[in-house]
Amino acid sequence: MDSKHPAGRLPEPPNPIADDGDEAHFCGTCAFSSACIAAGYNKPELAQLQCLVEHVGPFRASEHIFRTGDPFRAIFAVRSGTVKTRMVDKEGREQVLGFYLPGEVIGLNAIYPEHFPCDAVALDTSFFCRFSFPAMSALASRIPAVQKHLFRLLSKELGSASLLAGDHSADERMAAFLMDLAGRYAARGFSATRFHLSMSRGDIANYLRLAAETVSRVLSRFRSQKLIRIEGRELELLDPDALRQLGQALLPD
Amino acid sequence: MDSKHPAGRLPEPPNPIADDGDEAHFCGTCAFSSACIAAGYNKPELAQLQCLVEHVGPFRASEHIFRTGDPFRAIFAVRSGTVKTRMVDKEGREQVLGFYLPGEVIGLNAIYPEHFPCDAVALDTSFFCRFSFPAMSALASRIPAVQKHLFRLLSKELGSASLLAGDHSADERMAAFLMDLAGRYAARGFSATRFHLSMSRGDIANYLRLAAETVSRVLSRFRSQKLIRIEGRELELLDPDALRQLGQALLPD
């Protein structure tokens, strides 16, 4: 389950980077890779998928990929870096909706309103694949695997929304948050026990509906309980089973 | 904005009932009606939509429409009645995920896992249109309007998940909940100011992540502030503007 990092000493693993993907092989860790495979790498349809995608970036930390109210024209797959999505209410209070890692897709919640309902902000230097949505829809009509994939992506995000649901203690939320990140890194082939937190304590707190001080306290407690090792934003999970146990009420299964 | 009810005295309006819809006109208030219209009522495609839909019911209060783990084969549009979806963790604690009114669709979050990740339980005597999902997908490939509609339904539900996000006071949550219900009833042509709460206080509390006692107290306070009139589960909004104001941090716009 551990490191597929080529160079995996703790202080240095920077934010994982998805396969670069040349024109022929595309991004192996990308959310659409299975659609591509299903469609067949060599078929002419894949050329069409290549055609509607555009590599964009870099975006530096705190730069916007899109903003609330922008007209919806495309969805974005993270190639490298990390993104937070957030809403800002009219009193200026921020609400973090989610964090997106390499291989994950942002912008799906803009399909219905046809405008982005939130901001997307880079937390790291980040690169993206931009998929024109009209073109993608048209392709989906012709290639069932692409349509299916879009349905699955949307449905999957519906399911993950329930992570922050429920009135749970700060410990439960934090444990679930860490295990969720671990699982998502693992799903893309990165280490599930050692990774970098690209987001500030404040962002984590906001996402989990806690105060930043509480996040700090819980992490300190987890450390003193030997559940994790943490230095700044470098994290190692020392007892994933205990953490999973703690967060089980919030986690799938 | 008020009653389209044929008979609209307060104590009696039972749960609103969507158009029955004969074979030709289908359900006017249904979530798919615009897809049908876009496809054209008279085209042969509509016959196919009729073909993959099946009217099911009645389900009585507390009966399951589907259960956690059931294989995913279809989505359901509520024709009449009300449904709650919920997850039950292994300690037996219930978590209410949402309430669904006539014209709304349940089951979309099962597409990705291919099994229902939650229970759907009738709160009232309820009827449904059952849409075979494989058939629906196939149809979506041939009729862009149907595909677009499915994307929109999924995306819309993504947006509504953020209602319960955020750490907000019990008053804000309750006000937002009431206005959300009002808006959804209004969108289907029912009264936006007077309706029946099909769910118990306990269910509301669970959904809003409050204790049942808190829900009771907040409703009592709203009544004493002349914001609402409430008798048992019959509700009238006396000051929707004030309620919207209260809940604004949670509500769209």
Add this chain to the structure above:
DNA sequence: CCGCCGGGTTGACGCGGATCAAGGCGGGCG
């Protein structure tokens, strides 16, 4: 060099809402 500033940690205190408890109401059933 120093001062500043944003992010992080830690302690002290208070409040909102959970919990515990008691009682009312209505509906189903023996």
Add this chain to the structure above:
DNA sequence: CGCCCGCCTTGATCCGCGTCAACCCGGCGG
């Protein structure tokens, strides 16, 4: 009818976490 059992309401108490405050640290600009 009378009992029981959900559901709802209201009051009393308690506690987790938000808030306030102080301080540390590293980076950056003057």
